[in-house]
Amino acid sequence: MRSFLVQPVSLLLLFIAIAAVLTVGSSSVINETCAALKSLQPYDYCVGVLSADPAAAAATDVRGVAAAAVNITAQKAASTLRVINYLADDLNTCRGYYSSILQSLEDSLVHFRDGRFLNASLGIVNATGGPVGCDILLFEGKTQKDPISDENYENGRLVDLADGIVDLFTNKHLV
Ligand SMILES: *[C@@H]1O[C@H](CO)[C@@H](O)[C@H](O)[C@H]1NC(C)=O
Numbered sequence: 001m002r003s004f005l006v007q008p009v010s011l012l013l014l015f016i017a018i019a020a021v022l023t024v025g026s027s028s029v030i031n032e033t034c035a036a037l038k039s040l041q042p043y044d045y046c047v048g049v050l051s052a053d054p055a056a057a058a059a060t061d062v063r064g065v066a067a068a069a070v071n072i073t074a075q076k077a078a079s080t081l082r083v084i085n086y087l088a089d090d091l092n093t094c095r096g097y098y099s100s101i102l103q104s105l106e107d108s109l110v111h112f113r114d115g116r117f118l119n120a121s122l123g124i125v126n127a128t129g130g131p132v133g134c135d136i137l138l139f140e141g142k143t144q145k146d147p148i149s150d151e152n153y154e155n156g157r158l159v160d161l162a163d164g165i166v167d168l169f170t171n172k173h174l175v
Pocket residue numbers: 026027028031047
């Protein structure tokens with residue numbers, strides 16, 4: 001019974017909060033500041049960015065709006081820096097995956113040229129998990145972005161193709 005009551009009440013509070021933000025959102029100082037910048041900065045972008053920030057919305061003069069604008073920009077840079085750091089960590093792990101992939105493929109090629117076809121085949125199999133492993137790592141990581149998803153996809157397809165052709169040859173050769 002209680003949970004049936006709590007949910008509508010918290011929903012109502014949420015709506016009140018959103019309504020408050022929307023009405024308090026664009027102050028006349030923000031509007032005047034953005035109107036003065038109109039020839040340099042898109043008005044809607046200016047009002048939108050500043051109105052979403054509590055400090056800018058509460059500012060009573062252009063000085064306050066300016067300080068808030070610098071702070072908004074600093075917060076964004078800090079957040080982007082965090083994204084870059086997470087990506088750099090995950091990409092560093094992928095660097096290891098791809099070093100192993102390359103090593104396995106180069107070993108495989110040597111085996112293949114020297115007629116050790118089973119070893120060659122095993123070397124390629126060893127490389128199959130890497131591209132998708134890197135892809136999953138990045139997509140399931142903190143940023144959920146994969147800047148090398150195209151490369152992972154192409155490597156995954158190629159390694160499967162090479163694996164299939166070497167297996168085809170190896171099986172026929174052994175028969
Ligand atoms: C500021 O401008 C917006 C439109 O850009 C308007 O909706 C809002 O009422 C204005 N606010 C004030 C306080 O002038």
